Amino acid sequence: MMNTIRIFAPLAWRNLWRNPRRTLITLVVVSVGLWSVLAFNSFLNAWTQASKDTTLQLLLGQGQIHAAGYMDDPGVETLMPPPSDGLLKALGDKRINAWATRLVVPSVVQSEYKTLPVMIVGVDPKAEGRVSSIPGKVVEGRYLNGPDDDGVVIGRHLAERLKTGLGRRVILMSQGADGLLAEQSFDVVGLYDVDQQTEDYYVFTGRTAGQKFLRLKDEIAEIVFTIPKDQDLAPVIRSLKAVAPDMDVRSWKQLSPFLAATNSFMSGFIYIWLSVVFTLMAIGIVNTQLMAVFERTHEFGLLQALGMKPRLVLIMVTMESTLLIGLGVLIGMAMAAASIWVTSDGIDLSGFARGLELVQGGQVLYPKFDAGSFVLFSLVIWILGIVVALWPARRASKCSPVEAMRMAT
Amino acid sequence: MTDAIVSCRGVSKIFGSGELAVHALREVDLEILPGDFATLAGPSGSGKTTLLNMIGALDTPSSGHVVIDGQDLGSLSKAQLSDLRLNKVGFVFQAYNLIPVLSARENIEFVLELHGLERGERRQRATDILREVGLEGMEDRRPAQLSGGQQQRVAVARALVSRPRIVLADEPTANLDSRTTGELVQLMYRLNREMGTTFVIGTHDPRVMEHSKRHIELLDGRIASDERIG
Numbered sequence A: 001m002m003n004t005i006r007i008f009a010p011l012a013w014r015n016l017w018r019n020p021r022r023t024l025i026t027l028v029v030v031s032v033g034l035w036s037v038l039a040f041n042s043f044l045n046a047w048t049q050a051s052k053d054t055t056l057q058l059l060l061g062q063g064q065i066h067a068a069g070y071m072d073d074p075g076v077e078t079l080m081p082p083p084s085d086g087l088l089k090a091l092g093d094k095r096i097n098a099w100a101t102r103l104v105v106p107s108v109v110q111s112e113y114k115t116l117p118v119m120i121v122g123v124d125p126k127a128e129g130r131v132s133s134i135p136g137k138v139v140e141g142r143y144l145n146g147p148d149d150d151g152v153v154i155g156r157h158l159a160e161r162l163k164t165g166l167g168r169r170v171i172l173m174s175q176g177a178d179g180l181l182a183e184q185s186f187d188v189v190g191l192y193d194v195d196q197q198t199e200d201y202y203v204f205t206g207r208t209a210g211q212k213f214l215r216l217k218d219e220i221a222e223i224v225f226t227i228p229k230d231q232d233l234a235p236v237i238r239s240l241k242a243v244a245p246d247m248d249v250r251s252w253k254q255l256s257p258f259l260a261a262t263n264s265f266m267s268g269f270i271y272i273w274l275s276v277v278f279t280l281m282a283i284g285i286v287n288t289q290l291m292a293v294f295e296r297t298h299e300f301g302l303l304q305a306l307g308m309k310p311r312l313v314l315i316m317v318t319m320e321s322t323l324l325i326g327l328g329v330l331i332g333m334a335m336a337a338a339s340i341w342v343t344s345d346g347i348d349l350s351g352f353a354r355g356l357e358l359v360q361g362g363q364v365l366y367p368k369f370d371a372g373s374f375v376l377f378s379l380v381i382w383i384l385g386i387v388v389a390l391w392p393a394r395r396a397s398k399c400s401p402v403e404a405m406r407m408a409t
Numbered sequence B: 001m002t003d004a005i006v007s008c009r010g011v012s013k014i015f016g017s018g019e020l021a022v023h024a025l026r027e028v029d030l031e032i033l034p035g036d037f038a039t040l041a042g043p044s045g046s047g048k049t050t051l052l053n054m055i056g057a058l059d060t061p062s063s064g065h066v067v068i069d070g071q072d073l074g075s076l077s078k079a080q081l082s083d084l085r086l087n088k089v090g091f092v093f094q095a096y097n098l099i100p101v102l103s104a105r106e107n108i109e110f111v112l113e114l115h116g117l118e119r120g121e122r123r124q125r126a127t128d129i130l131r132e133v134g135l136e137g138m139e140d141r142r143p144a145q146l147s148g149g150q151q152q153r154v155a156v157a158r159a160l161v162s163r164p165r166i167v168l169a170d171e172p173t174a175n176l177d178s179r180t181t182g183e184l185v186q187l188m189y190r191l192n193r194e195m196g197t198t199f200v201i202g203t204h205d206p207r208v209m210e211h212s213k214r215h216i217e218l219l220d221g222r223i224a225s226d227e228r229i230g
């Protein structure tokens, strides 16, 4: 076999350039097809990554810990003490980037005009700033100063709906620890701007201030944590579960199944594109190669008359397509690598930011070069290309020497 | 008679079927002996090409037997027929004999590659045979850069280089002028005399027949006459 390759490779190479135009067409078809797959894949990954990051950075974190029962029925009865002992030590592990505690309970907010259901979130602003992007999204006024800050920061859209604003007061109502209604007025000290859904639903105040309002001691509702980039989440979740066996430890995927589903749908989308590209490419390859084989019918007959076995003709023609498609694949890879390199400083989508916010996409995408998928997709295109080109090659090997010689005269 | 290179016994070839059937050969008996320099003549459509194809294992008969060097074509697979052609037969066709992307030397080396010869020996033999047919200095030209006569010489060289038992040429001079025709025939005749190569040449050309040592005449798919000369 090695011997066969050595003999036919130069011949195959020269045959490619007999009809440069046709060879170039095939090269363009293969390289542009592969380029679109690779570039689209890295763009899609960057986009999925960015939109996932954006969502996780709002409130979700990489994972959260609650008291058992809180997720089914969040309220003052399903709270837990702040982390201590083993759990505190586990949260200090280097596999965890940052963590923060929150008091999160359902509540009702009231202005002079309207009453709306919200979640009141008591935070420690310093810790919160390390796990959430919302403290940095205050567009009017300020964020909270400390755990005992008893002002509230509300979403801009919520402020519009309540017809209230900075410096005005709103009333929050909720069930207190004693089972009685807790009601207190709060100064609106800041407005934040993210997406509408979040803005409408989450009202922030100091954690201690919130506990006081609900007549609690130091109970909290959740611990949210983030992990370093490139750190695997699963082992972190496992070790947290081990130190807090009675608690409810969940990853972001469990906390937001919708986001997880969107994520995997997006990465599945590339295979749809891959099959579209491949189908078009296959049609192109089969067409041009069949034409090439047809034009050389006489030659294949001659080769067989000289004693070349049909199997060798098949191998020779397959080598031509292997070289041709392989060359196209290399060019496509180079083009894709170049376009990823050009855009690796980030593609700024802030122009579409409003539109993207609806689906919680990121504003700047960072396409990354991923060697694994590069090699995988290139190999898939190359091998499938060779496989479809087997059809024209079989045609070539079926040329009858007698017919071929008759055609010449 | 057992030392015949090719023997045909009752060979018939029918193309097509029913009303459209063409009897290209009818019950042909023929033996080609070592050292023959035979010409195969006859009017157009008399079956010359068809018979040469049988003798060269390019085609198999509809009935009867063709035995080449002891092997009956009827019992061979396509791949075995290929091997038989590679090892025992050299062909020179009327035109377009050469692989266009290969130089004269490479065209010859290609056959030796199929034989599995080493690079050094391939080169040596190709160079030698090209000198033998008078193409020294043109080894690296592609077919398009050679005249019709030169191309046919390359084809003769290629047919001879693997030292086949028999060389078949079907109207090798049809596209050549009379001077080049003369040269090509002289070449084949010399190779027959000096190297003992067996030739069977299908032709209409009197200049080719001039050198013939055995003249076979086909008529309507039958051998009308078969005579040795001199």
Ligand SMILES: Nc1ncnc2c1ncn2[C@@H]1O[C@H](COP(=O)(O)OP(=O)(O)OP(=O)(O)O)[C@@H](O)[C@H]1O
Pocket: B015, B016, B022, B023, B024, B042, B043, B044, B045, B046, B047, B048, B049, B050, B051
């Ligand atoms: N593949 C084929 N299909 C149908 N008929 C064929 C085929 N090959 C040959 N024939 C017919 O068989 C007969 C003999 O053909 P052949 O080519 O052997 O003649 P020829 O003597 O070589 O003629 P020419 O001098 O014109 O080359 C002709 O009638 C021809 O039409």
Ligand SMILES: [Mg+2]
Pocket: B048, B049, B050, B170
């Ligand atoms: Mg003929």
